[in-house]
Amino acid sequence: MPPSLAGRPLLLGLAGLVFVAALSLGPVLDALGAQDDIALARERLARAQAASAGPPSVPPLSAMDEAGLVAAFRARLDALAAERVAVVDGAGLQPDPARPTLPRLTASLRGSAEGLHGLLQALETGSPLIVPEEAEIGIERPADPEIGRATVMRLTLTVRGVLLPAPAVRTTP
Structure with missing residues (x-):
């Protein structure tokens, strides 16, 4: 080979x-x-x-429309204020054109420093979840020890709510 x-x-x-x-x-x-x-x-x-x-997440404050959102916010504030030394003077809504589904909710409250602090803490930890975006506190009426009047504080609060989308309408053929 x-x-x-x-x-x-x-x-x-x-x-x-x-x-x-x-x-x-x-x-x-x-x-x-x-x-x-x-x-x-x-x-x-x-x-x-x-x-x-882990623990279940707390749902945010939400409603289907603006009126329902303000009513839910006011009801939550009234319930928390009733448990503390605080009074809700008013609550309203400020639409945000940049974020239409997350409008600003505002509230004005009066009460003792401890009552308002406890109310804020309950808002942030309870259900529905409400996280303050802005909170301004000031003295509404100073204390008067001669007549035994305590200091009254004013809290102006701004939070965000969630507008839920309308449910889809199903049509049956």
């Missing part, structure tokens, strides 16, 4: 081995990719389980 023909079976065998290795490399790479996907899915599952094990 000539020397050039003697090496052909070896080259053919090596080419076959390279071909088989290339074919088997695809499934190996797929398996490694699947292993990464499984690890990522396990991480997401662990985060979801940790989130579900």
Whole structure:
């Protein structure tokens, strides 16, 4: 056999081995990719389980329309003021053109420093969740120790409410 023909079976065998290795490399790479996907899915599952094990989130103050939002805000303030030394003088709504679904709600309250502080704390921790955007407190009437009159404070409060979208109307064909 000539020397050039003697090496052909070896080259053919090596080419076959390279071909088989290339074919088997695809499934190996797929398996490694699947292993990464499984690890990522396990991480997401662990985060979801940790989130579900925590305390439930408190829903924000919300209503379907502006009048309902002001009424819900006023009712919440009245309920909290009744438990404390505080009085709600008024509550209103200021539309925000930049954020139409998050209008500003304003309120004016009077009471003792402790009563107003407790009311603010209850707003921020109770349900529905109401987080003050602005709060200004000042003295409405100073104390008069001669007649035993306590200091009356005024709180002007601005918070955000949430206007919920109208439910979709279903039509049956």
